[in-house]
Amino acid sequence: MAEETKYNHTKVPKFDGYYEHWAMLMENLIRSKELWSLIEPGITVAPPDATAAQLQAIEALKLKDLKVKNYLFQSIERSIMEIILVRTTSKDIWDAMKHKYQGSTKVKRAHLQALKREFEVLEMKDNESVEQYFARTLAIANRMSAQGQTLQEVKVVEKILRSMSPKFNYVVCSIEESNDVTTMSIDSLQSSLIVQEQRMKRQVEVTNEQALKISNLKRGFGRGRGRSNGGRGRGRGRQSKEFVECFKCHKLGHYQSECPENEGNVHYAEYNDEEEMLLMAKTNQELKVNAIEPWFLDSGCSNHMICHHDWFIDFDNSHRDSVKLGDD
Known part of the structure; x- marks a missing residue:
């Protein structure tokens, strides 16, 4: 039993x-x-x-x-x-x-020819990982060996290097310049590519995280910053916070930069009724590019600042206010 x-x-x-x-x-x-x-x-x-x-x-x-x-x-x-x-x-x-x-020798030859064609046109897919592509390539190489056509390791290495997806172009160039491909093993190549793939994933994650933070900052500064009733059309008059909605906690009475739920890990420009603080880009006076001082423009700004009076086409000399930059 x-x-x-x-x-x-x-x-x-x-x-x-x-x-x-x-x-x-x-x-x-x-x-x-x-x-x-x-x-x-x-x-x-x-x-x-x-x-x-x-x-x-x-x-x-x-x-x-x-x-x-x-x-x-x-x-x-x-x-x-x-x-x-x-x-x-x-x-x-x-x-x-x-x-x-x-x-049948004819059948074996036909199978082998089909496998050769499959190996020649093999390309890495955009959504395919390094490990998945190696598995697919080696599966074809092993079937060719079973039909009597044993591939040398260098042939497999060269095939993989020239058929990687475009995002690996700089990695392939680096590997070819720093290694002797003719003596490189398949396992060594796979390990190198997996390491580079993991680095690329981390870079994408960091970039996405930074983009999300920037997007949140932009939305946070833009929300609830309307002009006060009876204020200047072009300027940012002082206004009551009674009906201002915080973009973070969605409560009334304060801006996102003043939200008590902030963890203190983001540097916001300050704004209050006593003194108006405008968010501006800042550059050092020593910074010159071909003797032309650069501007950092924000297309959403109501007011712009520069130390050259004659650069303005439309200038309202009567409007006065205090400005504090992000670095205090």
């Missing part, structure tokens, strides 16, 4: 059209069960004058042969099994499969 339970849980390889690979796995399975003698040489036909002991031994072999046939029945699809005319013993089935899928 224990032997039967163990037998029922045996994982049998499925025939997927690649005979050499399937035959290798099946032979290993049958040999591990000590049943390969049923395939080679097979069951001997009992002689006419067989003794009782000989007949008993042959019957025992036939019982074991049923187990091997059961493995083959599980492994081979019904459509293929139906075209095998003689299947009295496991040896009959094995020889029929060998004759059909291995015996």
Whole structure:
């Protein structure tokens, strides 16, 4: 009973059209069960004058042969099994499969040519990871080896390097310049590319996080900063905070920069009723680009500042206010 339970849980390889690979796995399975003698040489036909002991031994072999046939029945699809005319013993089935899928040189050559074409046009997909692409490439290379075409390791390395997705272009150039590709192993190449892939992912995560912070800052400064009633059309008059909504906690009475829920990790410009503080970009006086002082423009600003009076086309000399930059 224990032997039967163990037998029922045996994982049998499925025939997927690649005979050499399937035959290798099946032979290993049958040999591990000590049943390969049923395939080679097979069951001997009992002689006419067989003794009782000989007949008993042959019957025992036939019982074991049923187990091997059961493995083959599980492994081979019904459509293929139906075209095998003689299947009295496991040896009959094995020889029929060998004759059909291995015996024809023309079939093997056709399979190999198809695999070569698949290998030549192989390209890494944009959404594919390094590990996934290596697995797909090596699977084709192993099937080619099973058909008698063994690829040298350098051929696989060169193929992978020239077929990586465009985002790896600078990585490939760096690897080719700093290593001798002809002596580089597949495992070494895979390790290098995985390390670079992880760095690229971290850079994207940091960039996205920074973009989100900038977006939140812009929305925080823009919300609730309307002009006060009766104030100047062009300027930012002082206004009551009674109806100002905080963009962070959505409560009235304060701006996001003053929100008590802030964790103190963002430097906001200050604004209050006593003294108006305007958010401005700041540059050092020493900074010159081709003798032209640069401007840092914000298209959403009502007012702009520069130390050159003659640069303004429209200047309101009557408007006075205090300004505090982000660095205090």
